[in-house]
Each structure stands twice: as structure tokens, then as C-alpha cells.
Amino acid sequence: MNDFVGTGTLVRLALRRDRVLIPIWIVVFVISAAGSAKASIDLYSDKAALVEAARTSNASPALVSLYGRIFDESSLGEVSLFKLTAFGALLVGLLAAMLVVRHTRSEEESGRLELLSAGVLGRYAALTAALIVSASTVIVIGLVTALSLVGSGLDTKGSFAFGLMWAATGLAFAGVGAVTAQVTESARAANGLTAIVLGVAYVLRAIGDSSSDGSTQWVSWLSPIGWGQQVRPYAGDRFVVLLVPLVFLAVLIAAATALIRRRDLGAGLVRPRPGPPRAAKSLRSPLALAWRLHRGSFIAWGFAFLLLGLLVGNIASNVDGFVTSDSAKEMVQKLGGVEGITDAFLATEMGVMGLLASAFGIQAALRLRSEESALRAEPLLATGVTRSRWLASHVLIALLGTGALILVAGLGSGISSGASLGNMGRQVPRMLAASAVQLPAIWLVTALVVVLFGFAPRLVTGGWVLYGVFLLIGQFGEIFNLPQWMINLSPYGHTPRLPGGDFSVTPVIWLTAIAAALTLAGFATFRRRDIG
Amino acid sequence: MTSAIVVSGLHKSYGSTHALDGLDLEVATGEVHGFLGPNGAGKSTAIRVLLGLLRGDAGEVSLLGGDPWHDAAKLHRRLAYVPGDVNLWPNLTGGEVIDLLGRLRGGLDEKRRDDLLRRFDLDPTKKGRTYSKGNRQKVALVAALASDVELLILDEPTSGLDPLMEEVFRQCIEDESQRDRTVLLSSHILSEVEALCDRVSIIRRGKVVETGTLSELRHLTRTSIHAELAGAPNGIAQLPGVHDLDVEGNRVRCEVDTAQLDAVMRQLSASGIKSLVAQPPTLEELFLRHYEDDVAAEPEVAVR
Incomplete structure (x- = not known):
């Protein structure tokens, strides 16, 4: 039992540190699920429309590979929530794994765990505490979501199957986080590994779901997200499948504890290799350093965006063929189109890419604050580097990086949709334009972080909160009948819908001008404030 | 005699805490000046104001003849700084950091860089996250000492070094002093200051309470x-x-x-x-004499 002594204290410490973060996440998940349910219940008032919508979705390889298959086409609950079944489980899994890494490897890397380990602290206490916190979070998310779905008017049994499915997927990825945290010495690398596992899990289930003749359906069973789908909430409610992720979690915990027994505090499984004794000739400016710091993550994001672009472009060409009936076409139009169905799909997906690219921009800009609070900005600013030059280095990476990412996605989708539609010469420039118009909104959100950094550095993570608010406004603003001025607050709502939509230059200019003004304000305030 | 650093009546508060409460400090060009005080006396705050990282609330600060807040980058080319807490980028090697900091300051003396690496017994191929506290400090010290600058500002530079390396550090500072560099050495290690410094300023609660050569100070006791x-x-x-x-x-x-x-x-x-x-009298006695009443005053502070 000695190996676990101190776990309770660490759990309380973790909850104290995350007393804002965890409740916010719980609320975001619950609102997303309940919002979707409410919207769909209003939309599908009669059964025929429901079945038609479900058939349309199942007939579209794009939707099936993105969100998964609808098992019972007449189930109101399943049709309401199918967009959040696999995708929501992915996000719950991401949260669960990051929480574990945050309270194990991050603490170890910073040396804080060493401080505590010197006291009375068992060998497994940190991991156990992190798992308890992570597991409780996802279980609370699952249960509250289930209750909110029942409250929205959906079937009770199905709602609990859905909530518990989310929780179980979260538990499986908490286990993944427990293992990756043992493997690498840095928390960033552990989170990177976790993200790769999540990505692979999502792609595996996409392959299984897209199998038209059923021959590769088994691939879904290789993925923890696939297990979640196989619980089939509102379409059979197979609670027994929930055991699979639980067994998976047990196996991963056993693996993680075995790794802990074999390694020293602070060490990983992967030994760091020695590096160059001299700096490359090019490492002679703040920008070169910033590029060096962002390079790894930028390249990974770049690959992901290229793949996403190719994938989206490829499935876009099939969308049109599968939608035959008029009412189905109307339905797809409702899902967010203005002109051709293919264009509507591409425009929607490009909007999603814009949201994803913003996350890179926010993360890159937040690096400014982490460099400052880790006291790594100070030695640089004590050399011949001016404050503006240092600030500009990271801001440039954030702004140009998001630009490069979104254009890569546009290029990828242009090439693959052009190739399958047979008009490459037209699609590539159209998709490049469609991706470029996302940039002003992305830059505006990134610039919000820059201005916070200059003006109120302690509140800089509020950038994520604003981002979350904009997402919720975009997703649910109209469903919840929010006043128009509130809906207008989200910069993403002002981005022209391309390809196919009307292009209006006014919002693009406004968004860009606001982004520029915010960035300049960030520079002006940063030059005047204390460092540290 | 010209002065590398002149500070007079410097105030700096964070909220209700007065970190600096009318600090006066003068460091002559070419001298090694000890900046003595216990933790929390305001040494690091004063140094950060000197570097233009913080802005003083009131008072005059002149560094190498310029204003550290307005001409920060220009003045920084002429000085090197070793912070008390050295944090390195986890995925850059020590050698890369030394080169980078040196280049941003306007160049390194290659010969001295190699010499210092040898003397401090530092492996420049290790990644930042794998260095111990002492080794991180050595990285910053090598980067600073190998730069061609007029002024060295060192904030408790030996706090993570072992006694052997402290000795190496002392030799290095003596070498610097031979080259007529000005050194501001903040420390709470009295023997170090006693061995290295021409003049000493003792800081207490954000104020310099005693300043002078060691023999002048001894005279007072x-x-x-x-x-x-x-x-x-x-x-x-x-x-x-x-x-x-x-x-x-x-x-x-x-x-x-x-x-x-x-x-x-x-x-x-x-x-x-x-x-x-x-x-x-040892420096220790000098020092304690100024802090005795602090120790006595402690309970009173706690009650407030």
C-alpha cells in the first residue's frame, strides 16, 4: 500500500489547480450535446423527415467517414447525436489523456513532483491521482450529459448509453495518457504521442465505417472510438460493449505501472540524444529561435492539414451523387449550403479548417507567455534584442504559420477534389481562395491573444475561452435564438462562404483591420509593461 | 572616476509590496561591486530595473550613461547578464544557447568560449532539459563571460555551483577584473563577496543601508x-x-x-x-549587524 501513500493529497492538489478548467470543459460538453439534441428535435418533427435525413447521411461517404454510420435510421436520438458520437468521444478522449499527462509528466518535468516525492509520496501516487481526476471528470461529463439529454426529451436508456459511451472512451484514453506520460521526458512530446494515437483511432474507425460491403468493418473494433460507436446509443444500447474500453484501461494501467517500476524519476523510456555543440549559423535572431521552437509542431500540423485537405476534397466529389431526392437536397442545403451541394460541403469543411488553424495560432501566440513565465524571455531581452523584435518573432510564426496551414489545406482539397471531379485547373484556385478567406478571422482570434499578452498577461489563456465562446456561438447561436448582435461577435460568422457563396470584400477588410489593430495594440502595451 | 551604474531614490512596488524603497547604488567603472542582501531584500528587482525589464515607479537610473528603460537594447549590447534562475529551452543544447545569446549580444570570443567550457567542465551537447541547475547556470555564465562586454551583471551566479566550480568562477571574475570590466555581483554568499569585491553595498528591505570598500565598512564596526x-x-x-x-x-x-x-x-x-x-570584523558580522533588528522585528511584521 505504501506505493500509493499521498494519493489523496495529490488528488486535492490537482482539483485545486484545475478548479476552473474542469468545470468549463464539463459545461462545454454538456451544452454541445444538449444543444444538438434540442436542435434536431425541433428540426425533425415528423418521422418521414427523420428517416430521409438518416438515409441521406448514411448514403454519403463524406458524412459517414467524418461522423460515422447511423445504425437505426428511425431513431430520433441517434440521428440527433450522430455528429457527436465519434467526434465527441474523440474530444472527451483528448481531455482525459491531457489531464493525465498534465498531472504526471508535466509535474515531473517541471521538477515539482520531485519536491513532493521527497516527502511521503508513494511511487504510484501521482499516476493514481491523475487517473482518479481524469476518470472522475469524464464520468461526470458522461452522467451530466446523459441527464441533460433526458431533459431535452430523448429516451432515457439511450441517453445513458450515450453518456457512458463518452465516459468509457475517455477512460480508454486516460489509459493512453498514462502510458505516453511514461515514455517521453517532456510533456509536450507525451501530448504529441497521445494526439497521434487519437488520430489513428479516429482514422481506423473512419475506415471501418466507410466499408461499403462490410469487408473492412472489423477495423472499427481496433479503435477505442470505434468501441464507443459500437455501444450504439439509441439503437440497441449495447451496454456490454462498455466493458471493452474498461479492459483496455486496465491493461494500459498495468503497462504504465510496469514502466514506472523500471524507470527513474524524471526519465523516460526514450533516452534523449546529445545534440550539436555549436549553434547553426542561421540561429542568430529571435525569429530563428522562435522558428526552432515552433518547427516541430508546425510540421506536424502541416501534415495533418494536408491530409485533411486531401480527404475532404476527395469525399466532396461523392457528395453530389448520393443525394437524389429533393427533400434530401433540401436537408443538405440546410446543413449549411448556398449553391451546389459539393460547394456547400467544401465551404463547411473549409470553415472547420479555419477553426482548427486558429487553434494553432492561439497555441503559437501563447508560447509568448510560457516563454515569459518560464524566465526564458528575460535572458533574450537582456541582450541587444528589443521587446518588439522578440514579440514579433512569435507573432510572425503564429500569423504566417496559420496562413501556411490553411493554404496547405486549401491546396490539398483543391487537388483531390479537382482530380476526382476532373477540373483541376478550376478547383485548385477556387479552394485556395476559399482557404485564404478564412485567414482574417483566424488572425483576429490570434491577435486577441497578442493583445491579452501585452495588456493583461495573466489572463492570456482567456484566448482559449474566447475561442470556445466563438465556437459555441457559431454552433448553437441560431438554435438558441441568441440576439443577432451576440451572433455577430464571432469573427468566424463574418467569413464569406467559399467556394460557391457570395464573396463580399467588406467583412474581409474589417476583420483584417481589427486583427491588425489588436496586434499593434499588443505591441504597444507590451513595450510599456514589466516583464515577468 | 566615472560610474557604470548610478541609481538614486529608486522605488518599485508590486501592489502593496514595496520591493524597492528609495534605493541608491553607485558602481564605478572597472570595479567589482558586491550587492549583498538576503532573499527578498530587492536585489533581483533592482537588477531587473537596471536591465529595463521592469520600470521603476520613481527615482533616477543610469546605466553605462544611458537610460535602461528607453535605450534597453542599445545598452544591452555592452553588457552581459546571468539571471539567478536560469531556464533553458528544453530542446536546444547548451552549446546552441551559448552561441545564440552571444550572437544576440553582438559576438562571442571563440577562444574564450572553448576555454570556459573546459574550465567549467561543461558538456555543450546536452539538451536544455537534461542539465542540472548548476549546469544550466554554467551555460549562462559561459555565454556571459565569453562575450566582449563592458559590464557583467550577475544575479547570485553561484547558487547552484559546487565548491570546485565556485573556485573556477572566482578565478574567472578575477580575470574579468584584470581586463577592467565592471562587475555587479549580487550574492548572499559573504565569503565570495569578500574575496572578489572592491566595494560592497548592503541592501535591506529595498534600501541600501551601507556602502563602501570592505575596509571602510570595517571601520564602521x-x-x-x-x-x-x-x-x-x-x-x-x-x-x-x-x-x-x-x-x-x-x-x-x-x-x-x-x-x-x-x-x-x-x-x-x-x-x-x-x-x-x-x-x-568579518563581513558576516557586518552583515548580521544590519539584519539583527530584522530578525527581532519579524514577529511584529507577522502580527500585522
Whole structure:
């Protein structure tokens, strides 16, 4: 039992540190699920429309590979929530794994765990505490979501199957986080590994779901997200499948504890290799350093965006063929189109890419604050580097990086949709334009972080909160009948819908001008404030 | 004599905490100046204001003849800084950091870089996250000492070094002093300051309470005397500047204000001195004298 002594204290410490973060996440998940349910219940008032919508979705390889298959086409609950079944489980899994890494490897890397380990602290206490916190979070998310779905008017049994499915997927990825945290010495690398596992899990289930003749359906069973789908909430409610992720979690915990027994505090499984004794000739400016710091993550994001672009472009060409009936076409139009169905799909997906690219921009800009609070900005600013030059280095990476990412996605989708539609010469420039118009909104959100950094550095993570608010406004603003001025607050709502939509230059200019003004304000305030 | 650093009446508060409360500091060009004080006395805050990282609320600050807040980057090319807490980028090697910091300052002396790496026994191929605290400090020290600059600002630079490396550090500072560089050395290690510094400023609660050469400072305090006399001591107790007098037969122990030393010695030799031990005050005593009342004042602060 000695190996676990101190776990309770660490759990309380973790909850104290995350007393804002965890409740916010719980609320975001619950609102997303309940919002979707409410919207769909209003939309599908009669059964025929429901079945038609479900058939349309199942007939579209794009939707099936993105969100998964609808098992019972007449189930109101399943049709309401199918967009959040696999995708929501992915996000719950991401949260669960990051929480574990945050309270194990991050603490170890910073040396804080060493401080505590010197006291009375068992060998497994940190991991156990992190798992308890992570597991409780996802279980609370699952249960509250289930209750909110029942409250929205959906079937009770199905709602609990859905909530518990989310929780179980979260538990499986908490286990993944427990293992990756043992493997690498840095928390960033552990989170990177976790993200790769999540990505692979999502792609595996996409392959299984897209199998038209059923021959590769088994691939879904290789993925923890696939297990979640196989619980089939509102379409059979197979609670027994929930055991699979639980067994998976047990196996991963056993693996993680075995790794802990074999390694020293602070060490990983992967030994760091020695590096160059001299700096490359090019490492002679703040920008070169910033590029060096962002390079790894930028390249990974770049690959992901290229793949996403190719994938989206490829499935876009099939969308049109599968939608035959008029009412189905109307339905797809409702899902967010203005002109051709293919264009509507591409425009929607490009909007999603814009949201994803913003996350890179926010993360890159937040690096400014982490460099400052880790006291790594100070030695640089004590050399011949001016404050503006240092600030500009990271801001440039954030702004140009998001630009490069979104254009890569546009290029990828242009090439693959052009190739399958047979008009490459037209699609590539159209998709490049469609991706470029996302940039002003992305830059505006990134610039919000820059201005916070200059003006109120302690509140800089509020950038994520604003981002979350904009997402919720975009997703649910109209469903919840929010006043128009509130809906207008989200910069993403002002981005022209391309390809196919009307292009209006006014919002693009406004968004860009606001982004520029915010960035300049960030520079002006940063030059005047204390460092540290 | 020109001054590399002149600070007068500097104030800096964070909310209700007065980190600096009218600080005066003068560092002459070419001297090694010790900046002494316990943790939390305001040493690092003062240094950060000198570097233009913080802006003073009131008071005058001049660094190498310029204003550190307005001309920060320009002045920084002429100085090198070693922070008290050195954090390195986890995925850059020590060698890369040394080169980068040197280049941003305007160039490194290659020969001295190699020499310093050898003397500090530092492996430049290790990644930032794998260095211990002492080794991280060595990275910053090598980067600073290998730069061609007029002024070195060192904030508790030896706090993570082992005694062997402290010795190397002392030699390096002596070398720097030979090259006529100005050094501001913040420290709470008295022996280090005593060995290296030409002049010392003692800071307490954001104010410099004592400044001068070590001998000047010693002058302000007491020498302890142990004497064995031929006959009974006579009239010592009546002399001004004699404290803690303890007479046992022909033995005398006392503390004497250094200014009154001459008179006391005459009085003692009148009785005939058989043996005499006179100890100059250590820096430690100087230091403690200024902090004694702090220790006494502590409970009062706690009540508030």
C-alpha cells in the first residue's frame, strides 16, 4: 500500500489547480450535446423527415467517414447525436489523456513532483491521482450529459448509453495518457504521442465505417472510438460493449505501472540524444529561435492539414451523387449550403479548417507567455534584442504559420477534389481562395491573444475561452435564438462562404483591420509593461 | 572616476509590496561591486530595473550613461547578464544557447568560449532539459563571460555551483577584473563577496543601508580583542567605544569600535601586553549587524 501513500493529497492538489478548467470543459460538453439534441428535435418533427435525413447521411461517404454510420435510421436520438458520437468521444478522449499527462509528466518535468516525492509520496501516487481526476471528470461529463439529454426529451436508456459511451472512451484514453506520460521526458512530446494515437483511432474507425460491403468493418473494433460507436446509443444500447474500453484501461494501467517500476524519476523510456555543440549559423535572431521552437509542431500540423485537405476534397466529389431526392437536397442545403451541394460541403469543411488553424495560432501566440513565465524571455531581452523584435518573432510564426496551414489545406482539397471531379485547373484556385478567406478571422482570434499578452498577461489563456465562446456561438447561436448582435461577435460568422457563396470584400477588410489593430495594440502595451 | 551604474531614490512596488524603497547604488567603472542582501531584500528587482525589464515607479537610473528603460537594447549590447534562475529551452543544447545569446549580444570570443567550457567542465551537447541547475547556470555564465562586454551583471551566479566550480568562477571574475570590466555581483554568499569585491553595498528591505570598500565598512564596526596582560587592566571600562568587556584577572576580552582602537591599545599596553589577538570584523558580522533588528522585528511584521 505504501506505493500509493499521498494519493489523496495529490488528488486535492490537482482539483485545486484545475478548479476552473474542469468545470468549463464539463459545461462545454454538456451544452454541445444538449444543444444538438434540442436542435434536431425541433428540426425533425415528423418521422418521414427523420428517416430521409438518416438515409441521406448514411448514403454519403463524406458524412459517414467524418461522423460515422447511423445504425437505426428511425431513431430520433441517434440521428440527433450522430455528429457527436465519434467526434465527441474523440474530444472527451483528448481531455482525459491531457489531464493525465498534465498531472504526471508535466509535474515531473517541471521538477515539482520531485519536491513532493521527497516527502511521503508513494511511487504510484501521482499516476493514481491523475487517473482518479481524469476518470472522475469524464464520468461526470458522461452522467451530466446523459441527464441533460433526458431533459431535452430523448429516451432515457439511450441517453445513458450515450453518456457512458463518452465516459468509457475517455477512460480508454486516460489509459493512453498514462502510458505516453511514461515514455517521453517532456510533456509536450507525451501530448504529441497521445494526439497521434487519437488520430489513428479516429482514422481506423473512419475506415471501418466507410466499408461499403462490410469487408473492412472489423477495423472499427481496433479503435477505442470505434468501441464507443459500437455501444450504439439509441439503437440497441449495447451496454456490454462498455466493458471493452474498461479492459483496455486496465491493461494500459498495468503497462504504465510496469514502466514506472523500471524507470527513474524524471526519465523516460526514450533516452534523449546529445545534440550539436555549436549553434547553426542561421540561429542568430529571435525569429530563428522562435522558428526552432515552433518547427516541430508546425510540421506536424502541416501534415495533418494536408491530409485533411486531401480527404475532404476527395469525399466532396461523392457528395453530389448520393443525394437524389429533393427533400434530401433540401436537408443538405440546410446543413449549411448556398449553391451546389459539393460547394456547400467544401465551404463547411473549409470553415472547420479555419477553426482548427486558429487553434494553432492561439497555441503559437501563447508560447509568448510560457516563454515569459518560464524566465526564458528575460535572458533574450537582456541582450541587444528589443521587446518588439522578440514579440514579433512569435507573432510572425503564429500569423504566417496559420496562413501556411490553411493554404496547405486549401491546396490539398483543391487537388483531390479537382482530380476526382476532373477540373483541376478550376478547383485548385477556387479552394485556395476559399482557404485564404478564412485567414482574417483566424488572425483576429490570434491577435486577441497578442493583445491579452501585452495588456493583461495573466489572463492570456482567456484566448482559449474566447475561442470556445466563438465556437459555441457559431454552433448553437441560431438554435438558441441568441440576439443577432451576440451572433455577430464571432469573427468566424463574418467569413464569406467559399467556394460557391457570395464573396463580399467588406467583412474581409474589417476583420483584417481589427486583427491588425489588436496586434499593434499588443505591441504597444507590451513595450510599456514589466516583464515577468 | 566615472560610474557604470548610478541609481538614486529608486522605488518599485508590486501592489502593496514595496520591493524597492528609495534605493541608491553607485558602481564605478572597472570595479567589482558586491550587492549583498538576503532573499527578498530587492536585489533581483533592482537588477531587473537596471536591465529595463521592469520600470521603476520613481527615482533616477543610469546605466553605462544611458537610460535602461528607453535605450534597453542599445545598452544591452555592452553588457552581459546571468539571471539567478536560469531556464533553458528544453530542446536546444547548451552549446546552441551559448552561441545564440552571444550572437544576440553582438559576438562571442571563440577562444574564450572553448576555454570556459573546459574550465567549467561543461558538456555543450546536452539538451536544455537534461542539465542540472548548476549546469544550466554554467551555460549562462559561459555565454556571459565569453562575450566582449563592458559590464557583467550577475544575479547570485553561484547558487547552484559546487565548491570546485565556485573556485573556477572566482578565478574567472578575477580575470574579468584584470581586463577592467565592471562587475555587479549580487550574492548572499559573504565569503565570495569578500574575496572578489572592491566595494560592497548592503541592501535591506529595498534600501541600501551601507556602502563602501570592505575596509571602510570595517571601520564602521568593532574589532574584537583578546589580551593577556602583565598586570591588572586599568581604566578600560571608562574608555569610549568599548563594548562587552569581560575581565578575568589579567585577561581581557572586549569589542572595540574601530575608531577607538588606538586609545584602547595605549591603555592596554600601559598594563603591559603579554599576548594579543585582534580580529577584524568579518563581513558576516557586518552583515548580521544590519539584519539583527530584522530578525527581532519579524514577529511584529507577522502580527500585522
